[in-house]
Amino acid sequence: MTTEEFGSARRKNILLAILSIGLLILVGRLYQLQYIYRDEYGKKSEENSIRTIVKDPVRGYIYDRRGTLIVDNRPSYIVELTPIDFDQKNIPLLASILQMDEESIKDKIKKARQFSLFSPTRIKRDIDFATLSALEENKSLLPGVEVQVESKRYYGTPARASHMLGYAKEISDWQLEKLGDYYQVGDVVGSSGLEAKYEKYLRGEKGFEFISQNSKGQVIGNFNNGKYDIAPKDGLDLHLAIDADVQALAESLLTGYRGAVVALDPNNGGVLALASKPDFSLSDFSGVTPPDVWNKLNDDEDKPLFNRATLTRYPPGSTFKMVLAVAALENHVIDENWRVQCRGAFVFGRKVFKDEHVHGSTNIVEAIQRSCNVFFYQLMLKVGLDPWTDYAKEFGFGQATKIDILEENAGLVPSTEYYNRVYGKGKWTQGYLVSLGIGQGEVGVTPLQMAVYASMLANKGHYYQPHIVQTIYNKLTNTTDTVVAEHHDIHISDHTWQLVREGMRRVVMEPGGTGGAARIPGIVVGGKTGTAENPHGKAHSWFVGFAPFDNPKIAICVLVENVGYGGSYAAPIAGLCMEKYLYGEIIRYKKPAEETPRAENGTRRSATMAAHASPAP
Amino acid sequence: MGQFFKEHFDRTTFLTSLALIAIGLVSIYSATFDKNAAASFYRQIIWCSIGFVLMIVTAFTPLRVIHRSSMAMYAGSLLVLAAVLAVGHRAYGSMSWFGFGGVGGQPSEFVKITTILALASFLSRSDTSMGNVKDVAIAFGIVLLPVSLIMMEPDLGTSLTFLGMFVPVLFWAGASNFLVVAVVAPAIVALAAIIGTTSFLIALVVIGAALYFFREDRFFGAAMFGMNAMIGIFVQVVYEKLPLYQQKRISTFLNPNNDPLGAGYNVIQAKVAIGSGGFLGKGYLQGTQTQLNFIPKQWTDFIFCVTGEEFGFLGSIIILGLFAVLLVHGLRLGYIVKNRFGSVIAIGIVSLFAVHVFVNVGMSVGLMPVIGIPLPFLSYGGSSLCSYMIMTGLLMNVYANRKEY
Numbered sequence A: 001m002t003t004e005e006f007g008s009a010r011r012k013n014i015l016l017a018i019l020s021i022g023l024l025i026l027v028g029r030l031y032q033l034q035y036i037y038r039d040e041y042g043k044k045s046e047e048n049s050i051r052t053i054v055k056d057p058v059r060g061y062i063y064d065r066r067g068t069l070i071v072d073n074r075p076s077y078i079v080e081l082t083p084i085d086f087d088q089k090n091i092p093l094l095a096s097i098l099q100m101d102e103e104s105i106k107d108k109i110k111k112a113r114q115f116s117l118f119s120p121t122r123i124k125r126d127i128d129f130a131t132l133s134a135l136e137e138n139k140s141l142l143p144g145v146e147v148q149v150e151s152k153r154y155y156g157t158p159a160r161a162s163h164m165l166g167y168a169k170e171i172s173d174w175q176l177e178k179l180g181d182y183y184q185v186g187d188v189v190g191s192s193g194l195e196a197k198y199e200k201y202l203r204g205e206k207g208f209e210f211i212s213q214n215s216k217g218q219v220i221g222n223f224n225n226g227k228y229d230i231a232p233k234d235g236l237d238l239h240l241a242i243d244a245d246v247q248a249l250a251e252s253l254l255t256g257y258r259g260a261v262v263a264l265d266p267n268n269g270g271v272l273a274l275a276s277k278p279d280f281s282l283s284d285f286s287g288v289t290p291p292d293v294w295n296k297l298n299d300d301e302d303k304p305l306f307n308r309a310t311l312t313r314y315p316p317g318s319t320f321k322m323v324l325a326v327a328a329l330e331n332h333v334i335d336e337n338w339r340v341q342c343r344g345a346f347v348f349g350r351k352v353f354k355d356e357h358v359h360g361s362t363n364i365v366e367a368i369q370r371s372c373n374v375f376f377y378q379l380m381l382k383v384g385l386d387p388w389t390d391y392a393k394e395f396g397f398g399q400a401t402k403i404d405i406l407e408e409n410a411g412l413v414p415s416t417e418y419y420n421r422v423y424g425k426g427k428w429t430q431g432y433l434v435s436l437g438i439g440q441g442e443v444g445v446t447p448l449q450m451a452v453y454a455s456m457l458a459n460k461g462h463y464y465q466p467h468i469v470q471t472i473y474n475k476l477t478n479t480t481d482t483v484v485a486e487h488h489d490i491h492i493s494d495h496t497w498q499l500v501r502e503g504m505r506r507v508v509m510e511p512g513g514t515g516g517a518a519r520i521p522g523i524v525v526g527g528k529t530g531t532a533e534n535p536h537g538k539a540h541s542w543f544v545g546f547a548p549f550d551n552p553k554i555a556i557c558v559l560v561e562n563v564g565y566g567g568s569y570a571a572p573i574a575g576l577c578m579e580k581y582l583y584g585e586i587i588r589y590k591k592p593a594e595e596t597p598r599a600e601n602g603t604r605r606s607a608t609m610a611a612h613a614s615p616a617p
Numbered sequence B: 001m002g003q004f005f006k007e008h009f010d011r012t013t014f015l016t017s018l019a020l021i022a023i024g025l026v027s028i029y030s031a032t033f034d035k036n037a038a039a040s041f042y043r044q045i046i047w048c049s050i051g052f053v054l055m056i057v058t059a060f061t062p063l064r065v066i067h068r069s070s071m072a073m074y075a076g077s078l079l080v081l082a083a084v085l086a087v088g089h090r091a092y093g094s095m096s097w098f099g100f101g102g103v104g105g106q107p108s109e110f111v112k113i114t115t116i117l118a119l120a121s122f123l124s125r126s127d128t129s130m131g132n133v134k135d136v137a138i139a140f141g142i143v144l145l146p147v148s149l150i151m152m153e154p155d156l157g158t159s160l161t162f163l164g165m166f167v168p169v170l171f172w173a174g175a176s177n178f179l180v181v182a183v184v185a186p187a188i189v190a191l192a193a194i195i196g197t198t199s200f201l202i203a204l205v206v207i208g209a210a211l212y213f214f215r216e217d218r219f220f221g222a223a224m225f226g227m228n229a230m231i232g233i234f235v236q237v238v239y240e241k242l243p244l245y246q247q248k249r250i251s252t253f254l255n256p257n258n259d260p261l262g263a264g265y266n267v268i269q270a271k272v273a274i275g276s277g278g279f280l281g282k283g284y285l286q287g288t289q290t291q292l293n294f295i296p297k298q299w300t301d302f303i304f305c306v307t308g309e310e311f312g313f314l315g316s317i318i319i320l321g322l323f324a325v326l327l328v329h330g331l332r333l334g335y336i337v338k339n340r341f342g343s344v345i346a347i348g349i350v351s352l353f354a355v356h357v358f359v360n361v362g363m364s365v366g367l368m369p370v371i372g373i374p375l376p377f378l379s380y381g382g383s384s385l386c387s388y389m390i391m392t393g394l395l396m397n398v399y400a401n402r403k404e405y
Helices: A007-038 A036-049 A089-099 A102-117 A129-137 A174-180 A193-197 A244-254 A291-299 A315-330 A365-370 A373-383 A387-396 A417-424 A430-439 A447-459 A494-509 A570-583 A602-612 B003-009 B011-032 B039-060 B063-087 B107-123 B133-152 B156-172 B177-195 B199-215 B218-241 B244-254 B264-276 B301-336 B342-366 B382-400
Strands: A050-055 A069-081 A121-127 A143-152 A168-170 A188-190 A206-214 A219-222 A238-239 A258-264 A271-277 A340-342 A346-347 A351-354 A359-361 A462-466 A469-474 A479-482 A488-489 A527-532 A537-546 A555-560 B090-091 B094-100 B103-106
Touching: A007 A036, A007 B156, A007 B264, A007 B301, A007 B342, A036 B264, A069 A102, A089 A102, A089 A121, A089 A129, A102 A121, A121 A143, A129 A143, A174 A430, A188 A193, A188 A555, A206 A238, A206 A537, A244 A258, A244 A271, A244 A570, A258 A291, A258 A570, A315 A365, A315 A373, A315 A387, A315 A430, A315 A494, A315 A527, A315 A537, A340 A365, A340 A373, A346 A373, A346 A430, A351 A373, A351 A430, A359 A365, A365 A373, A365 A494, A373 A387, A373 A430, A387 A417, A387 A430, A447 A462, A447 A494, A447 A537, A447 A555, A527 A570, A537 A570, A555 A570, B011 B039, B011 B301, B011 B382, B039 B382, B063 B107, B063 B133, B063 B342, B107 B133, B107 B156, B107 B342, B107 B382, B133 B156, B156 B177, B156 B342, B177 B199, B199 B218, B264 B301, B264 B342, B301 B342, B301 B382
Parallel strands: none
Antiparallel strands: A050 A206, A069 A121, A069 A143, A168 A188, A206 A219, A238 A469, A258 A271, A258 A555, A340 A359, A346 A351, A462 A488, A469 A479, A527 A537, A537 A555, B090 B094, B094 B103
8 A cells, every 4th residue: 555554653553452452351361260260260170070981882792693692792800900099019919919920010000100190000901700809808908909890702602703703802003093083092993804894883882971080089979960971882783694503513624624614595695604714713812812822823824814715816626617618608609519529638739738537528517517627628718718707707706795894805817908918918828728717727716706606506697795794783772774785697598507507416416426425415406526726735625516406595615725626525515514504403414214303512513423424535 | 793692683582482482391391291291391392402493593594585585485385285185194183294204293384484474575565555456365365375275184273373363464564444354354253143143243233333434435345244244144044054063063162161071171171270270370290180181182282271270370471471572572573674574574473473372372261262273382392383483583583684674
């Protein structure tokens, strides 16, 4: 504007006046608070003040499909110490009761004092009953020491399901940073499996209690008679599709091996069993995990923490032959009359691709039944890579199944684009494809994907996204939410289904089939064995199947690593699991007349029997 | 030499700032003593040393060098601020902390300085006039650019301090009363509208009177009044439509007694801490509110409660007295300094300090809503302390060059 106006004396005086008024208001207010009302606030500060106590909700329970409680909560006792009330000369007594060394108690008290003299700190978690009794006896000698109850996960059934259920453990620093505002140090948080995936449902909502205390930190009582208290909301319960008996049986059958069993209900995608071995004891994670237990699990060569059911990426071997069969039939490359003369090996260029047997003249149904490699080597060359890739993807391979646990591998389905990327355009030949025809080579799948594949074969292409949780029950509102599974169809002609499924029926039911060991008394089973060669030792034993053949109620995949033939190891395990599910027990060792009801300890008995059952080759 | 020193060294600014920093350290020690934040005290000492070096460097850099580079520094600081939005990680619910090799830094603290410099540079140009709509708009733009970035973080408190700094600077540069009212009015109307219809109407009447009294152009005045009325109605309508929990958050912001255990908790505890200090205080390290940790993180925004409780009314008055000396001295400096660049810098810094003191102390004594901004020199925090010490250096620099045109 004008030179006179910029920074004029008048403007300086106005700013000075505003500044002075502002400061005077503050001084006036301070005079009011600190002089006029000083006694009133002094009293308030003595009576002060409100402290918030967090009340932990009870974590949701987990039930199997029959309502059997598989994940329970049990009380666990923790010893807490409030520094201001504790006499340090009692440290030796406390140390002897808790069986801890004095130094570590001293250390904990030192840290607690730094945080607050008045807040209790945890000295020892999960003490046993003897320690609890000893503490109670010496209570009068140990002021400032309190025993608190918290709940800890308890697994009451023989079904361990370690990888699927997952563990809830004390929150780590990085989880605290990542998960944000709700959690505090010392909270328990679901960290793997269902516990992690459904953490928001299972955990419930914390409650808060407001207590008044004086300036010495002593509790006076509830603030405002508890008017502002917020009750904790217990977590929601999960009801799983899992059959705890089948799960337990699958685990016992895999004992001593490395492998996985995944069983699905093809009619709704519910996961009936999802077992991975070797596994670990979830109880080791429910309280405090001792470092040596943790290290042992981590260093174990067999990787017990690794969920083989959803994370392994192995070639599926001959179990994959139905993909090629469907691709060939649907593209009308061949029909059921096309025959191959199997002489026990197939020569392509300078390479010899071998077969287990000399199968002679074979059509597609017989080739599936007897798992003739030569047939499928030739068929692969006839069909070509792209149709095969398309159908492999149609059957869900090379992509996550979107099951409701977080740990899942998408697997790999090689395609033209993949080979061009890996080997360079024009630098790979038809010879690369031959092994794909029998499920060897670059193709990688998880047992879970194979179980979904089995359910598609069972249901003629109508399938559901696999899910472990069926319903979520809210105790507070008494409402149940059902988990909705997406379902899809793959469009394949009835004629093709009929041929492929007939092959699978013969695998198990007819002489000359490779999967006879999967038979169940009185029920028609369809299936396919696989023997996947690999550079790590003996072949991986695979089996996929479903039963009953015409009205499938269970679809299953079994993988046993490095043991040999699919028909010798995986098939009998699959048969036993399906039998257990369909009959509720293992009936094959019984005399037909003796129809006893479901035995209480059926699971354990059948598991022992199964261990004795020598698998037929 | 002694004469030169006397002539060019701003002892008042230098000594009052150091005294306030010393009081701050003493209070931070008390607030973190016997708690798991004890390392904060030692970290703050390190920050003090860094800040001291920055202050001296700033004080003795030739003012014309600062003048020439001010627009470039402004642009650079905005880029850094934008980078924070892109990569900065979250701390206390907003994204303003920037990781510099493991050390958290808050670039918005430094943007305050560069914005003041940019404003000073623009307003000191001989052809800039507050009567010119375009120039007023540019000045606005200089402030709104960083404010809109900081709002995105989101950091409401810091954004408000920019506006609190801007209005006095605009006024200082020669803006008419009418213009000042036009700038301030919408904020007042919006706030009044949230509190209630009665206060909204009162605010509208006051603004109408002010606009009439300062009128320059009757039509423009009427348009201004109409716009404010619309803003108020709009705010009220939007507020009514908000979900209940958001309404509650805003009403607690304005009246903490509505929510004694949630957001209002700090305010009530702060008042109890200060009030219970009485005239002489409970004694150093003896404040029960402080030592029992009733006010979370009181070594940052609620540091005034520590001194209030442990040193009483006397301690509070000493702190406010030191600020008064610093601010009045700075204001006078802005008046006597011969070059406009230095003048706007002085007024900008004084205004910024004043806003921080009014809002921070006001919130501790329950006169202001809880806005998370630090008390200059006293609150714990590396980047804020450094930026205040740089500003002290700038004031000293302006003082040294006060006789040059």
